[in-house]
Amino acid sequence: MPAKTPVKTAQSLSAPQKALIKLGLVRDIDLALHLPLRYEDETRIVQLRDAREGDVVQIEATVTSCEVTMRPRRQLLVTVDDGTDTCVLRFFSFYPSQQKALAVGSRIRVRGEVKGGFMGLTMMHPSFKPAGGVLAEALTPVYSTVAGLAQSYLRRAVITGLSHADLSETLPPTTEWPDPRGAWSLLDALQFLHHPTPDVSLAALEDRSHPAWVRLKCEELLAQQLSQLTAKRERDLLRAPSLKCQAHGLHGRLLEALPFGLTSAQQRVGQEIAQDLARQVPMHRLLQGDVGAGKTVVAALAAMVAVDAGWQCALMAPTEILATQHFAKLVSWLEPLGVKVAWLIGSQKKKERAAMLAMVESGEAALVVGTHAVIQEHVKFKNLALAVIDEQHRFGVAQRLALRSKMHAEGMEPHMLMMTATPIPRTLAMSYYADLDVSVIDELPPGRTPIVTRLVSDHRRHEVVERIGAQLQQGRQVYWVCPLIEESEALDLTNATQTHADLSEALPGVMVGLLHSRMPSAEKKAVMDLFTSGQMGVLVSTTVIEVGVDVPNASLMVIEHAERFGLSQLHQLRGRVGRGAAASACVLLYGTPEGGRLSETARDRLRAMVETHDGFEIARRDLEIRGPGEFLGARQSGAPLLRFADLETDGHFLDWARTWAPHLLDQHPTLAERHIRRWLGGKSEYLKA
């Protein structure tokens, strides 16, 4: 019988213990890897004459006066003198016991930030204790924490974690691996970073260039590469149906029937996908292509390979509008070829849905297009072999897994093609997406006229409205996008509703529509149909048209409060126009805070939109400004972002990790496993999707 270990229930945990869990500090190693935000120097006593404004210092001095004043408000004013200068300590809240400890003549040790000013040196609410205690030997770490968890408790917990954690080496000796870690072992590096000696350069600690930091960054990046490589290799052991392109099959017939020829980029990625499909290993490919690059047709061609081989294909899109558009387009391409397409969306009528479900289950429908409705439990495929996910970053791990699980063939997995119009900067692709194969459509179909982008202050809104009038006269259509106000959906709506009312009034005789995320789907569809058919001249919307909408006759896009959008998002929105042959424009209206001017950085950021149309360049600037969270979207949920390494500055360590991860996995599999477990614990699940 195994010995019973007492299990702690949540109730028996103290408040600080719960707080530690909240911070994710569960294992000893988690505590050891919880590095300080900054340090305080309690290793020495500074003389007041050497203290400069802004320094956080520790002094020892004698109290020369201590009084409570009432003006400008009640406060305790204490003057201390250390023989080199004096300093005034101010306390707005204080206990009688503290006042007593600060009696004239007491010698105290004081820590606080020195401020200059009219009264000479001062400190606000410094900490103090009797003078003469021992001095710290190392800098004192200050950790990020949460309410209910005192620094002192956290410091003790970290020390315990550090002494209990297994920090044995997982990297081969440097003689075997040339690497940037230098002489620092993980143990040395962690001990040092938690308690650095006072002679260290604080700058090197702060900008994380110190060799101890380098060691940690290398370890972290290596863990990331290892876990992705492991996920990829595990996937390579799985089996998928081999789908080979047939000589006179549907693939070729669709190509012939299309009203356009493929661009060479589309042909290239088509071949990359075809090669994957022909293998008996499930494809796991990300297809990147700027808005309008023509990803849908590439997906349709891949689907035809599957259908030719006698299998089904599913295409999942994040919104009903997008799913509906895909459905319409695919039906127009495929039904003439005799391929039956089913569609599934949440707002469907019961009867229609039942018919669709039956078609999917019997295999009559070779292709199924839809929203999340496609992955619901009761949806049964006859034989799914290829799953395409459009705008993949809008879906989570669970959803991708659910789609995969729709394949029933024994021991088989479907091929997965994930599509995105948000280009992923190179460094991100190499780190967070290292387990994926990536194809890029880096060329737009010919005949697109470049979109002219202008920055216009909101004060000149009326001119923009005039311009809309001119566009409409030429038979063109216009999008007007209102921003998402994160804090309040209600405000969001007011904004869009107001704009809708204003435009309706300013443009008599023109049909102006409104589309927002809280409308019932049927209404959304009705509005979208009117716009698509050309009857509606102007479509005011919140960001529901963000992805994928395709109305070639729309030639002007106005984006209100453009400063509130991410650059990549603006780029996607802008991609809704310029789809036909007409000259197209995008107007970025920017609001000015309380009549002031838009900040220089905000304007610079928007200027990038005017200067470039290259989605990758825009994404790169976005990454610089907003960090990786934006791009990773749902993929990262539950998985740790890099905490120590910074992809902008640590690219060479990333290269190192990419080079050596396969080596460690092949030559030292047990070390590799320990390394992953140490750094990622149970958090590498997300890679399975």
Ligand code: ADP
């Ligand atoms: P996205 O990559 O943004 O999803 P779509 O697949 O919606 O782009 O394609 C945008 C438009 O371009 C569609 O109307 C599509 O039919 C058209 N298109 C795609 N490929 C070509 C091509 N090679 N030549 C001309 N038009 C194309």
Ligand code: MG
């Ligand atoms: Mg698309």
